[in-house]
Amino acid sequence: MENLVAGVNVLEVVAVFVSAVSGGLAAVRKRFDLFGVLVLAWVCGLGGGILRDVLIGDTPPVGISSWKLVVAALAAGLATFVLHPGLTRLRRSVIVLDAAALSLFVVQGTSKALDLDAGLLASLVVGVLTGVGGGVLRDMLVGEVPLIFADRQLYAVPAILGAATVVVLWETGWWTWWSALCVVVLVLGFRLLSLALGWVVPHVGGGWTGRWGRESGKMDA
Amino acid sequence: MENLVAGVNVLEVVAVFVSAVSGGLAAVRKRFDLFGVLVLAWVCGLGGGILRDVLIGDTPPVGISSWKLVVAALAAGLATFVLHPGLTRLRRSVIVLDAAALSLFVVQGTSKALDLDAGLLASLVVGVLTGVGGGVLRDMLVGEVPLIFADRQLYAVPAILGAATVVVLWETGWWTWWSALCVVVLVLGFRLLSLALGWVVPHVGGGWTGRWGRESGKMDA
């Protein structure tokens, strides 16, 4: 379990960086100043984990106390501020990396909460929040309705599935390095497959038509 | 006091369901997808209590750890998603039920905080937040200015009066099953009376004219 935590921590820095880029790009689109871009990168990269830690009482949250995570988020913000025209061209890669970050956050967030005895249901909820919370805060801070609530994409669904799988593995004693990796791959695969095949969530008064064309990526809307 | 807490807990599930319907309806109006409707129902039914628990340090909050409350909120969301045309016709009943939920939340929230030694003022504040916080979070998540700040209705005022009464009863040693019930009835009666008679809160540059006609219910705006 020690190894698992250590291994996930290494990947966590990468996941924070990738997610933070999404916040930086949203800030750039809104023509925020440098400070605003850095804050949005921080909120988007670390906001989900901050919500998790506040909700399970593990204060101060790593999102404000861990040098390596905060530096990763701010570096992503700075990179976005300087390089944003190039990043916009990398749209497709960014979508894939964002899905990878989602998978890592969900698995790491759920297992952290279980490890701190938050209970099964609370661990599932904060695991999902770790994955999707940063994006919700990002959208609220730029004055938009959170994309995830209305875009019909399967973004939260893989997160919920992944968090639930972690909870089941934990309870059945099958929680290991390898099973954790399998869940990450499962969430990532589900997310990418849903994008490729245009799977959508039902909405009020709507049909079930896919929207792969224009709105296929979170990073892009 | 044990009995009181048990009794209030039973009513709490109903109050969460009713409040969550209000969040679900807001999401339906914004044409959110199924995930968005469920999240809004959860936030609106349990967000006030989550704010309360985070502020008094009782983590993880019951709003993410209690199966019966989370299931009640999600069931309300699902019901709203499926049945929303019918719910819209039940407008008047929904307003009354929402007032009942407000009363229960305020009394239960204030007494929980007092029970956990949060102090008199903090208990009053989180009691009011338990009642009105879900609606504020709902409005923020759908991108609107919280209705409660500008609609001039007596919605927060009965909540504040109720929470203050609970604090006084607690301090004077008159806090019992019966006095708790009286406070619930007091808050509910005050809220419904203010709707029926068109009582309003003063606002900047405005007169004191009632607005019973178009904007008489929180659920409806």
Add this chain to the structure above:
Amino acid sequence: MENLVAGVNVLEVVAVFVSAVSGGLAAVRKRFDLFGVLVLAWVCGLGGGILRDVLIGDTPPVGISSWKLVVAALAAGLATFVLHPGLTRLRRSVIVLDAAALSLFVVQGTSKALDLDAGLLASLVVGVLTGVGGGVLRDMLVGEVPLIFADRQLYAVPAILGAATVVVLWETGWWTWWSALCVVVLVLGFRLLSLALGWVVPHVGGGWTGRWGRESGKMDA
């Protein structure tokens, strides 16, 4: 150190009052009702400190448990509701007072977090949040993109500089009454100088031109 905390506490009430006026004015501009004006004053005067206390686990936060702070914020809200035409004329004084409140909040917030062993980085972050968090919450509650992210002013920069200086003084053992006062003066001076000279933060696609004319004050935008 006892004396320091006591001294800062006296000034804290004044700082809360001044900041709360800024929230009240935002609510008046949005034509909120009396309840909305009071809530906005409370959030703007005490919201930064509430975020700080929740993040460092010091619950319930002083922003909901301290009579003198809550009364100061609500009194500011009431005063703003009644006297707002006069306050609008005092624009220039309000900007200076707001800068003073920012300085006090940052120094007090950072040192409180250090005192509660939150760690260096977390203390720096919550110190800045104590100063700027209320304004961000105010803008979100009135449905606007937080001014601080896009107005290019040096508002957060003096806050960050001040919090970092407190952390350094604390670590080097130079943290005293006098050095604390120097940091307050430093942050205030930096903020006012940046206003007077039109210094700005870079933004995407923008030059470095100052905007002293129309948008020179936070209170005014």
